[in-house]
Amino acid sequence: MGGGLGGSSPAWCMDIVGRVARGVGWWSGGPFTRGCAEVDFDERVWAEVDLPHCVVPLSWWRWDPASWGRMWVYRARLGPAKDDRTPRSVLRCEGVLTGATLFRDGRLIGEHVGGYVPFEFELTGLLRPGGSVLAVVVDCRWGIDVPPCRPRPSRPESIAFYQPGGIHREVTLRHPRAFYVPDPFARPIDVLSASPTLRL
Numbered sequence: 613m614g615g616g617l618g619g620s621s622p623a624w625c626m627d628i629v630g631r632v633a634r635g636v637g638w639w640s641g642g643p644f645t646r647g648c649a650e651v652d653f654d655e656r657v658w659a660e661v662d663l664p665h666c667v668v669p670l671s672w673w674r675w676d677p678a679s680w681g682r683m684w685v686y687r688a689r690l691g692p693a694k695d696d697r698t699p700r701s702v703l704r705c706e707g708v709l710t711g712a713t714l715f716r717d718g719r720l721i722g723e724h725v726g727g728y729v730p731f732e733f734e735l736t737g738l739l740r741p742g743g744s745v746l747a748v749v750v751d752c753r754w755g756i757d758v759p760p761c762r763p764r765p766s767r768p769e770s771i772a773f774y775q776p777g778g779i780h781r782e783v784t785l786r787h788p789r790a791f792y793v794p795d796p797f798a799r800p801i802d803v804l805s806a807s808p809t810l811r812l
Contacts, residue, residue, distance in 0.1 A: 639663055641750075641778070644683035649715035649747035655687060666778040667752060677754060677768040680777040686748045690739065690785065700788050701735040703746070706781030710761060711751030717744055725758050727775060730795070735785075752777025 642648075642658040667684045705712065709727035713720070716738050724731040738744070755764040760771050768774060799811045 639665070639686050639688050639779075639783075641665065641667060641684055641686045644685045644749055648685050648687070649749065650718040651745050653687075658687075661686075663783055664778070664780045666776045666780065667750070668776065670776060675774050675776070677774060680752045681754050681768075682752060684750045684752060684777060686750065686779055688746045689743060690746060691743045699736065699790055700786075701739055702732050702786040702788060703735055704730065704732045704784050704786055705748075705779065706730045706783070708748070708750055708779050708781075709752060709775050709777045710756050710758065713749040713751070715747040715749070718747075725756060727758075727780075730781075732786075748779065750777055750779065 639662075640655065640658040640660045647653055665686075666680070668679045703714070705724075707728055707730065708724070711723070711725045712731070713723045714733050715721060716735065717740070719738075721735070721738070722733045754761065754768050755766075757763040761775070762770055796812060801809045801811055
């Protein structure tokens, strides 16, 4: 199975001080086709896009779920990590509707289902010194049994809003330290008592 995206210049770039290092690349997208995750796929068949991105153009009315309800692909060419002091590489997606499958140079890395939940893929040791091709195959089909979607035979109109497919939130390439805690959560306990506590 393959995936591909295309473009000719950087379409997103982040350089944040701290444990998020630089991620530079360009993305483009089109309907999923056989072999589009492979390194030698011709990305020029698709136009350059910026993230966040919806797989189809939308107006302010008359949305048609059938226009986006299929498999799509995004693709990026990444160079090697810019900072040798950060031994890890982690790709973080803040939101992809609704299913996402990541490939690196045609090799399956991981899968995620759920359009509103951030997720990460560990790329440490997988990025080639001369650069790598990442392909994100996005499953926008209705019927994936994950909230707020509903399994068939229900239709997209059965919930209160439409969910146009695509990478609808930011994507970053992180270079954290060797040990770090992703997405820490603090739980307050007995906050109205004489001994309130906070559990991490």
